[in-house]
Amino acid sequence: MDSKKLAMLCRELAENRKAENVVVLDVTKVSSITDYFVIATGTSEPHLRAIVDEITEKLREDHGLKPRAHDGTLQTAWIVLDYFDVIVHVMRADVRDHYKLEDLWGDAPQVNIKKPRAPAHAR
DSSP states (O other): OOHHHHHHHHHHHHHHTTOEEEEEEEOTTTOSSOSEEEEEEESSHHHHHHHHHHHHHHHHHHHOOOOSEEEOOTTTTEEEEEOSSEEEEEEEHHHHHHHOHHHHTTTSOBOOOOOOOOOGGGO
């Protein structure tokens, strides 16, 4: 799976568990560390756990992918999953507001998903 597809899949999996404000940053031109950051907000420790579990379990079960590194804890309210070309940050809102990763990586464009257009009869 290419890195963009993996990033978009991580976004989708986070959204499956109602993660808030999920953003995908394309850092290919501003970082040699990875290709994409996926940043998602959870509202509580159980919510953070649900988001992280959804991503790790579905990627392992459906695609045989395991993070090469896993950092942070529910108590620190910031968990990082390193899939080499994609790094996923799952954070509580106050932690996300404090560290402002989107500002720190402000030169990296956001990857927007294309929503399917509603059929003409449904508009």
